[in-house]
Amino acid sequence: MPKKKPHQPKKPRATRRPDAVTPASPCPCGRDATYGDCCGACHTGHAAAPTPERLMRSRYSAFAVGDAGYLLRTWHPRTRPAGLEFDVDQRWTGLEILGTTGGSAFHDEGTVEFRAHYTLHGQADSQYENSRFVREDGRWLYVDALPSA
Numbered sequence: 001m002p003k004k005k006p007h008q009p010k011k012p013r014a015t016r017r018p019d020a021v022t023p024a025s026p027c028p029c030g031r032d033a034t035y036g037d038c039c040g041a042c043h044t045g046h047a048a049a050p051t052p053e054r055l056m057r058s059r060y061s062a063f064a065v066g067d068a069g070y071l072l073r074t075w076h077p078r079t080r081p082a083g084l085e086f087d088v089d090q091r092w093t094g095l096e097i098l099g100t101t102g103g104s105a106f107h108d109e110g111t112v113e114f115r116a117h118y119t120l121h122g123q124a125d126s127q128y129e130n131s132r133f134v135r136e137d138g139r140w141l142y143v144d145a146l147p148s149a
C-alpha cells in the first residue's frame with residue numbers, strides 16, 4: 001500500500017505584495033497629489049524633498065511601495081542600517097503628520113512628529129515617532145527618532 005503522504009499544513013496564503021502603486025495612483029503619503037507628482041518624483045530621483053516633512057512623507061511612501069533603496073539613500077550615513085527588510089504582511093494604510101519644527105530654507109535641522117498607520121496580519125496598528133532630520137549638501141536626510149518625552 002502506498003504510504004500516505006503526511007498532511008502538509010497549508011502555507012499561509014502567498015505573501016501579499018503591497019498594493020500596486022502607479023504614478024497615477026493617489027500618493028500613499030496622503031497629500032492631494034498623484035504618486036508620480038508627489039513621493040514618486042523623489043523615489044525616482046527627479047525631485048528632492050524640499051522639507052523634512054516632504055522627506056518624511058516620501059519615506060513613508062517608500063515603505064508603502066517597498067523601496068528600500070530610497071530609504072537607505074535618505075538615511076544619514078551615521079545612523080543608516082546596512083540593509084532593510086520589509087515584513088510582507090505589513091501594509092501601510094495612512095500617515096498623519098502631527099507636527100514639525102525647523103526645516104525651512106533657513107534651517108539645517110528639523111523634526112517631524114508623525115503617526116504611521118498599518119495593518120500587520122490584518123491587525124490595525126500604528127507607529128508613532130518624532131524624527132530628526134538634517135540637511136547636508138542641500139539634501140534632507142533622516143537621522144533618528146527622538147526619545148519620546
Ligand SMILES: [Zn+2]
Pocket residue numbers: 027028029030031035038039040057058061
Ligand atoms: Zn506623497
